[in-house]
Amino acid sequence: MATSRGVRNPAFRQLRGQRSPGEFAAAIRRAAREIGEQVACDARYIGRVEAGEIRCPNYAYERVFLYMFPGSTLKDLGFADRETVRGRGPGAAGPPAQPHTSQNNEESDVLRRAFMAGGSAAMAAVSLGLGPASVPSQRHVGEAEVSAVEAAVRQIRLLDDRHGAAGLYQRAAQPLEAAYALLDAGTARRAAADRLHASAGELAISVGWLAHDSGRFDDARSHYAEALATSRVSGDPALEAHAFCNTAFLARDAGRPREAVRAAQAGERAARHLASPRLLSLLTLREAGGWAGLGDRAACSTTLVRAKSLFAQGASEADPEWMSFFVEAELEMLEAQCWSALSDWPRAAQHAQRAAELQDPHFARNLALYRAQLADDLVRAGAPDRAAAAGHQVLDLLDQVQSSRIQAMLAGTARRLLPERRAAGVPDFLERHASTPRLV
Structure with missing residues (x-):
């Protein structure tokens, strides 16, 4: 089948067939619901895959x-093999990462993207990994800069999902400064400015x-306060709900x-008209x-x-992309934490056990978190x-x-x-815990 000029993933384009990108995205969202997944797929995502910008999908996709x-x-x-792509942007030079060094490569890539945060839009673009050749010569901040901020959000979330926050925070703060430098430049057109506000706010929440x-x-x-202020300036209730949630x-x-x-109640008010029961569920939790x-068992x-x-x-199709972590396992974990706070240790352990059993093993950080909660509830029970x-299972991770x-x-x-x-x-x-190196 013939493919459009410039398509860098012809196999994926062929799967779409005669459907428009929007129609194909809708089919993907329907399939996700059938297996209990949540993906925020839209026509733009399809375009990015076909253009080769997404070399390997995340685990949900x-x-x-x-x-x-x-x-x-x-x-x-x-798509490319995950181990050759993880943590490396499209077109990154150099040999494929080996599995045992993938974490270092991921963190090095964050450092590369954030090597300097300047006050100008041009330096901000470089900070976000666009490269000097990609900085626009025209007056307006455009698609490349906005996409770079959105990509930074996704990359930080991926690294945190896989490995946790330690060692990543200081590096991730620099792309955030760059994103707000782009906003301060004030040169984006309205459509780009709206996306830039939303993605800069999401980046602030991620950091x-x-x-x-x-x-x-x-x-x-x-x-979080910075993200909340951004949501108010841009009139973005979805960003406001996320900021209040965190x-x-x-x-x-x-x-x-x-x-x-x-x-949480303020977040519920912001999310009331967003047609996302799952978002309201998380805020209610x-x-x-x-x-x-507060020790109020009845209200809890x-x-x-x-x-x-x-x-x-x-x-729902209105569920925000950042909520992909909020599956049944997380629901069980949050309920376990409630009972733990109320000193009902056996009940807390029951829900923590359920969370650990349900958690996808690909997400090592959450699995370790759920098992750590379980260990603490069990000893108290x-x-x-x-x-x-x-506890041994946590140490294994x-x-x-x-x-x-x-x-x-x-x-x-x-x-x-x-x-x-x-x-x-x-x-x-x-003995094993005492010999385990601690983060500094």
Whole structure:
């Protein structure tokens, strides 16, 4: 079949056939819903795949594509092998990354993209990895710059999903400065400016999350506030809801449960007209976490019922792209954290166990997080042997995961296990934990 000039993934273009990019994107979203996945596929995504900008899809898209085209491999669909692409932008020079060095290559790529953040639009473009030749000579910030900011958001989320935040935060802050430098330049046309505001706000939230997960709560609060301000300036309720969602999460972790409730409720108001029950479900779970922190069991229980009812309504085309992590496993984890805050350890352990069982093993960070929660709930529930076994499973993942949050949770579990040295498996876990290098 003939393909359009400039198509760099002719195999994928051939799969589309006579359908328009929008029609093909709709078919992909339908297929995703059939297997319980959430993808924010649109005509622009199809165009980027066909143009060769997306050399390998993320795991959610991979599962959808292989479901749609049974018997095919990613190579059959025109994609490159994941290990040769992960963390390297389109057209990156150099030999393919080897699996055992992929994390270093990913982090080096972030450094390359963010080697300098200047105050001008031109330097900002270079900071985002566009390269000097790609900086436009015309007066207006255009597609290349906006796409670079959007790509930075996706790359940071991918690296965090795979490996956690430690070691990434300082590097990721520089593309954020570059994104806001582009906004400050004030040269984008209206359509590009709207996308630039949205992607810069999302980038601020992503960088804020890296700070949050690394225990830098003041930095995280500042980044989330920056995203919230951006949402208000641009009149973007989806960005506003996301900023409030993360602000509520941070407030809960920082020991400010009443603020968590207020922020979550503000996010619910912003999301009310976005036609995304799953987004409302997540925000309602953030509210439940605040009620749990306040020790209000009745309010927490009522809010959890509402959150699960919203979740049961299923995925929607209006679900934001950033919510791809919010699957049943995450729902179980957030409920476990509520019961844990209410000191109902057996019930918390039950939900944490369910979260770990449901979690896709590709996402090592979340799997480690869920198992760390399970280990802590089990030791508090009086099951030190099972807690030690879960702790070993977390340690098994720490060569892949760099998260100060997870290490702090595991250290707390180890302290609580010290009086239980006679329980089966506990001495081995404590010895192994003590010999595990800590993040600095």
